[in-house]
Amino acid sequence: MAPPDNDILWARGLRYAYDGSPALLGASLGVRQGEILAVTGPRGCGKSTLLGCLSGQLSPDDGEVWFNSVPVHTLALASRERLRRDRFGWIGPTPQLVDELTAWENAALPLLLAGVGQRKARRTALEWLDRLDVGECAGKRPYALLQAQRQRIALARALVHQPDVLFADEPTAPLHQADRAQVLRTLTTAGRSHGITVVLATHDAEVATLADRTFTLVDGRASGAPAEAACSVSV
Numbered sequence: 600m601a602p603p604d605n606d607i608l609w610a611r612g613l614r615y616a617y618d619g620s621p622a623l624l625g626a627s628l629g630v631r632q633g634e635i636l637a638v639t640g641p642r643g644c645g646k647s648t649l650l651g652c653l654s655g656q657l658s659p660d661d662g663e664v665w666f667n668s669v670p671v672h673t674l675a676l677a678s679r680e681r682l683r684r685d686r687f688g689w690i691g692p693t694p695q696l697v698d699e700l701t702a703w704e705n706a707a708l709p710l711l712l713a714g715v716g717q718r719k720a721r722r723t724a725l726e727w728l729d730r731l732d733v734g735e736c737a738g739k740r741p742y743a744l745l746q747a748q749r750q751r752i753a754l755a756r757a758l759v760h761q762p763d764v765l766f767a768d769e770p771t772a773p774l775h776q777a778d779r780a781q782v783l784r785t786l787t788t789a790g791r792s793h794g795i796t797v798v799l800a801t802h803d804a805e806v807a808t809l810a811d812r813t814f815t816l817v818d819g820r821a822s823g824a825p826a827e828a829a830c831s832v833s834v
């Protein structure tokens with residue numbers, strides 16, 4: 600079956616198991632260009648695994664993932680890595696920064712890897728750090744920063760190259776309430792103003808209200824999908 604034209608991301612019948620222990624049991628979904636989709640569900644229902652499969656970090660045991668007209672599930676490793684680097688952004692629940700680089704260098708990494716000149720990469724990274732209220736941290740290394748500042752820098756890095764799709768896996772987990780609201784606002788505003796599609800995994804119903812649409816996973820499949828028909832269910 601070919602993916603519909605208006606879906607930037609499209610997955611069918613995704614199955615994934617960790618050492619024989621199933622995490623996804625036939626999840627199917629479509630994500631439209633520019634929308635903010637919240638992937639919700641209780642802890643352990645498979646949200647992170649679904650984002651891993653959609654973003655090409657994990658290879659599903661069965662099923663298909665398409666990005667535009669590209670079949671991600673059959674791409675060779677090098678092509679998948681290039682796709683992730685150039686077209687996708689990723690932010691997880693804990694900031695994973697390069698210890699040896701300053702905040703702006705961390706934020707600029709996707710641009711530098713794509714061959715953008717140092718001066719332009721620095722300027723763009725600084726703009727994103729300012730937008731996220733961590734401009735004053737630009738010259739500091741991660742060890743000298745608070746966890747909340749590190750997470751904002753990780754978000755700047757995820758957005759700096761204006762990816763087609765931003766995958767955000769519980770991005771506000773390490774933040775306090777006030778930080779959480781601002782980071783989420785920046786994330787959703789950036790998505791809407793730059794036409795970035797956002798796939799946001801969260802178990803927080805309040806966070807999910809910022810999304811255009813919600814996809815609920817229960818035990819590795821779409822909520823309400825009967826086990827035997829799970830492969831053909833979509834939202």
Ligand SMILES: Nc1ncnc2c1ncn2[C@@H]1O[C@H](COP(=O)(O)OP(=O)(O)OP(=O)(O)O)[C@@H](O)[C@H]1O
Binds near residue numbers: 802
């Ligand atoms: N690396 C791993 N090795 C083994 N089992 C794993 C691994 N990662 C996840 N699992 C298991 O797979 C299932 C789905 O996990 P996953 O992290 O995708 O769910 P989640 O909905 O994102 O959970 P959470 O809300 O806690 O982040 C769970 O039962 C989890 O224990």
